[in-house]
Amino acid sequence: MPDKIKFTIDGKDCQADPGMTIYEAAKASGIYIPVLCHFEGLKPVGSCRICSVRVNGRWMASCTQPVTPGMVIENTSPEVEEYRRAIIEMLFVEGNHFCPACEKSGNCELQALAYRYQIMVPQFPYLFPKKDIEAFPKFLLEHNRCVQCQRCIRAIQTPDGKKIFAMKNRSGRVRINVDKKLAASLSDEEAQKAMDICPVGAILKKEVGFRVPIGQRKYDKKPIGSEIEEKR
Amino acid sequence: MNYKKILQKYRKDRTRLIEILKELQSREGHISEKAIISVADEFGLSRAEVEGVISFYHFLSDRPLGKYVVYLNNSITAEMAGREMVARAWEREAGCHFDQTSEDGLVTLLETSCIGMNDQEPAAIINGVVFTSLNPEKVKKLVGWMREGRAVQDMVEETGEGANGHELVRAMVRNNIQKTGPVVFGEYVPGQAIGKALETTPECIIDEVKKANLLGRGGAGFPTGLKWEFCRKEKGEQHFVICNADEGEPGTFKDRVILTERPEMVFEGMAIAGYAVGARLGILYLRHEYTYLRRYLEHVLQKMREQGWLGQNIAGRGFDFDIEIKMGAGAYVCGEESALIESAEGKRGEPRDRPPFPVQKGYLNLPSTVNNVETLATATQIITRGASWFRSMGTPVSAGTKLLSVSGDCERPGIYEVEYGLTVKELLEMVGAEDTLAVQVGGPSGNCISEAGFGRKICFSDLPTGGSIIIFNRSRDLFAVVRNFLDFFIEESCGWCVPCRAGNVLLKKKFEKIASGLGTVQDLKEIEAWGKIIKSTSRCGLGQTSPNPVLTTLSNFREVYQSRVSKEADFIPEFDLNRAVAEACAITGRKFQEEQEHA
Numbered sequence: 042m043p044d045k046i047k048f049t050i051d052g053k054d055c056q057a058d059p060g061m062t063i064y065e066a067a068k069a070s071g072i073y074i075p076v077l078c079h080f081e082g083l084k085p086v087g088s089c090r091i092c093s094v095r096v097n098g099r100w101m102a103s104c105t106q107p108v109t110p111g112m113v114i115e116n117t118s119p120e121v122e123e124y125r126r127a128i129i130e131m132l133f134v135e136g137n138h139f140c141p142a143c144e145k146s147g148n149c150e151l152q153a154l155a156y157r158y159q160i161m162v163p164q165f166p167y168l169f170p171k172k173d174i175e176a177f178p179k180f181l182l183e184h185n186r187c188v189q190c191q192r193c194i195r196a197i198q199t200p201d202g203k204k205i206f207a208m209k210n211r212s213g214r215v216r217i218n219v220d221k222k223l224a225a226s227l228s229d230e231e232a233q234k235a236m237d238i239c240p241v242g243a244i245l246k247k248e249v250g251f252r253v254p255i256g257q258r259k260y261d262k263k264p265i266g267s268e269i270e271e272k273r
Numbered sequence: 274m275n276y277k278k279i280l281q282k283y284r285k286d287r288t289r290l291i292e293i294l295k296e297l298q299s300r301e302g303h304i305s306e307k308a309i310i311s312v313a314d315e316f317g318l319s320r321a322e323v324e325g326v327i328s329f330y331h332f333l334s335d336r337p338l339g340k341y342v343v344y345l346n347n348s349i350t351a352e353m354a355g356r357e358m359v360a361r362a363w364e365r366e367a368g369c370h371f372d373q374t375s376e377d378g379l380v381t382l383l384e385t386s387c388i389g390m391n392d393q394e395p396a397a398i399i400n401g402v403v404f405t406s407l408n409p410e411k412v413k414k415l416v417g418w419m420r421e422g423r424a425v426q427d428m429v430e431e432t433g434e435g436a437n438g439h440e441l442v443r444a445m446v447r448n449n450i451q452k453t454g455p456v457v458f459g460e461y462v463p464g465q466a467i468g469k470a471l472e473t474t475p476e477c478i479i480d481e482v483k484k485a486n487l488l489g490r491g492g493a494g495f496p497t498g499l500k501w502e503f504c505r506k507e508k509g510e511q512h513f514v515i516c517n518a519d520e521g522e523p524g525t526f527k528d529r530v531i532l533t534e535r536p537e538m539v540f541e542g543m544a545i546a547g548y549a550v551g552a553r554l555g556i557l558y559l560r561h562e563y564t565y566l567r568r569y570l571e572h573v574l575q576k577m578r579e580q581g582w583l584g585q586n587i588a589g590r591g592f593d594f595d596i597e598i599k600m601g602a603g604a605y606v607c608g609e610e611s612a613l614i615e616s617a618e619g620k621r622g623e624p625r626d627r628p629p630f631p632v633q634k635g636y637l638n639l640p641s642t643v644n645n646v647e648t649l650a651t652a653t654q655i656i657t658r659g660a661s662w663f664r665s666m667g668t669p670v671s672a673g674t675k676l677l678s679v680s681g682d683c684e685r686p687g688i689y690e691v692e693y694g695l696t697v698k699e700l701l702e703m704v705g706a707e708d709t710l711a712v713q714v715g716g717p718s719g720n721c722i723s724e725a726g727f728g729r730k731i732c733f734s735d736l737p738t739g740g741s742i743i744i745f746n747r748s749r750d751l752f753a754v755v756r757n758f759l760d761f762f763i764e765e766s767c768g769w770c771v772p773c774r775a776g777n778v779l780l781k782k783k784f785e786k787i788a789s790g791l792g793t794v795q796d797l798k799e800i801e802a803w804g805k806i807i808k809s810t811s812r813c814g815l816g817q818t819s820p821n822p823v824l825t826t827l828s829n830f831r832e833v834y835q836s837r838v839s840k841e842a843d844f845i846p847e848f849d850l851n852r853a854v855a856e857a858c859a860i861t862g863r864k865f866q867e868e869q870e871h872a
Contacts, residue, residue, distance in 0.1 A: 086626070087770065089770070089771050102626075105626040124809060127806045131771050132771060165803075166782055168782075189768070208623075209321070211767050211768045213775070213778055214768070215769075218325060218328075
């Protein structure tokens with residue numbers, strides 16, 4: 042058994058196994074670092090930057106950065122929390138998010154983060170981008186709500202490794218692009234998996250909706266992150 | 274079209290995907306749906322993945338284009354040299370707007386970011402051929418020739434100096450070498466350095482480069498010897514040397530001139546690096562904008578093989594090393610080394626997370642050293658002349674010389690090889706700049722300095738630069754400069770991470786609010802704070818520097834901003850009703866403001 046790595050988060054002494062990322066190491070210590078693009082079991086991509094922490098004065102994404110001995114990590118300092126709040130607000134204004142009308146309300150991680158960070162009104166002006174809704178045999182893709190986390194790209198692939206979801210374009214025009222031919226052969230289970238893995242209401246399985254009433258959903262009961270903090 | 278036959282010769286080599294897409298585009302004018310399907314099937318990719326690659330690059334297109342495709346550069350120096358008039362001339366003569374194709378299918382007009390011709394703007398690339406110093410008359414002539422069906426190469430009437438006139442180049446591009454120095458443009462006999470290098474051990478080479486204190490010339494300034502050492506120590510079945518010839522920082526064009534006039538020095542440097550790190554293959558990643566140099570560079574490589582400086586058993590000492598050229602397809606972010614590697618592997622040029630660093634897991638996940646063109650050329654000279662010769666120039670921290678690409682408001686734009694430690698003031702005198710308002714050192718991602726900073730030195734410890742120097746005189750509007758730079762970063766963001774993708778758009782919006790006179794002191798505070806958030810949390814160097822146009826002008830030209838904002842008002846809405854209805858008022862003849870006053 043290799044030696045544990047010792048480091049601190051907000052002054053608290055922590056230990057982790059070598060090879061763990063800062064996010065994983067914090068989680069193992071019962072400390073919640075908010076994430077949006079990251080999903081357990083998928084290779085981290087560091088796209089949302091909400092998990093940013095300051096390590097010995099330098100900013101890093103905790104979902105991709107391996108923990109190393111002696112790291113002094115700031116996770117809840119006012120500046121770290123302020124920057125995270127700004128990133129969450131950026132996501133709200135660069136898309137078109139109307140929570141009351143969204144099937145994902147209460148199960149949406151972006152909405153849950155906004156509640157956790159007590160965001161009332163974003164500091165940024167809304168960009169009101171023009172985005173489309175696309176329909177496929179088993180699901181809808183609501184680009185207005187997509188946060189480009191790339192979870193669907195990583196999680197849903199054909200058995201021979203072809204990507205059904207892929208990135209298209211660049212800059213603010215970047216979109217999730219669905220391979221129409223491959224999407225047509227998705228099973229009900231895979232479509233459900235795509236919807237479940239989407240942190241927001243961008244991928245919606247057709248023909249079912251509001252099966253669990255609003256008010257009884259995951260984040261209606263407990264704030265996001267509490268499942269980790271309870272283990273502390 | 275028989276796609277199968279075309280694809281066959283690439284032997285399912287995924288790393289050549291961009292090259293394949295380029296060939297298909299050159300054959301059909303665009304990459305058709307059928308072509309996309311064929312490529313996807315050949316490589317076992319989904320169509321969505323292939324579309325992802327195509328849509329990432331400026332110079333790849335899945336929609337039909339005209340017979341002549343004009344990419345007009347939109348950098349700030351082009352604007353200063355009359356780009357607007359040239360753009361209107363193109364639209365008038367071609368009969369279509371930008372981002373459109375003329376009805377007869379003859380001409381497509383598109384914009385592109387800096388093409389490395391800042392000293393001879395306005396410039397455009399038409400079907401791969403570069404046209405410089407454009408004006409409305411020249412545009413009229415060019416479109417006239419297009420209507421006659423003339424080949425683009427035959428529209429080049431006069432070629433530039435040096436190798437620009439070589440039969441394999443035949444470009445109207447000018448080198449404008451204004452000042453030569455002892456390193457890159459110093460005395461040089463091809464083949465000497467590699468011969469000398471192979472007489473010693475790789476460790477000795479690394480040691481010599483370390484002793485010379487050679488720091489990366491691309492701008493970041495990482496010690497080259499150390500990079501080579503890290504790469505050498507990594508285990509891997511193969512190591513790679515990659516030459517970063519993707520200079521995309523607006524205002525930089527020195528690598529273009531090095532590759533035109535000193536290609537052997539660069540290639541020799543790659544071979545030396547290969548020997549040092551234990552690589553047998555080098556890749557020159559050449560930006561698409563410099564496609565016109567490709568045939569010439571291939572020719573130089575072939576000559577070097579014939580001389581025994583490349584290929585098998587180099588200089589009879591049992592070292593095998595060869596170089597291949599890989600082309601970019603138009604993306605600024607590919608100048609970032611991990612994005613460059615992704616692109617060289619035939620993918621979207623999106624930066625990777627680090628660690629692992631390219632020296633650990635680079636090209637094909639194998640140890641790779643990525644070095645700038647100038648760095649490699651300089652390494653060649655260090656091996657020939659020795660570390661102490663090199664350290665006798667420049668400053669203790671920043672040894673040697675630097676090539677500067679100077680453009681903007683000055684008498685003599687072009688290339689200057691100067692010793693590190695030169696002050697901005699000395700440089701301005703050297704290039705013949707008068708009445709200077711601001712100097713952009715290091716391009717948009719660098720620092721915009723005012724007269725107060727003209728005593729500062731160009732070196733790694735004071736004003737670092739990859740080579741871009743843009744000069745603005747007092748007749749220029751600083752806000753137009755910042756606006757151009759912000760637009761550049763918004764366009765060139767790969768879109769991967771939130772702060773860069775969304776943050777830069779929001780920063781620009783705030784900037785426009787201030788520029789239009791609707792800003793307050795609070796807005797100045799906010800734009801500064803937003804800039805810091807973007808810099809701190811972005812994933813790669815692009816987002817980590819993209820707010821610099823705002824932040825550095827805010828700190829060096831604060832009075833310009835302060836003169837535009839209201840000192841009394843706590844809040845002014847971004848929406849200005851009078852301005853929004855101004856056009857309607859003009860059409861209807863009603864005077865909105867006066868009515869307000871009556872009420």
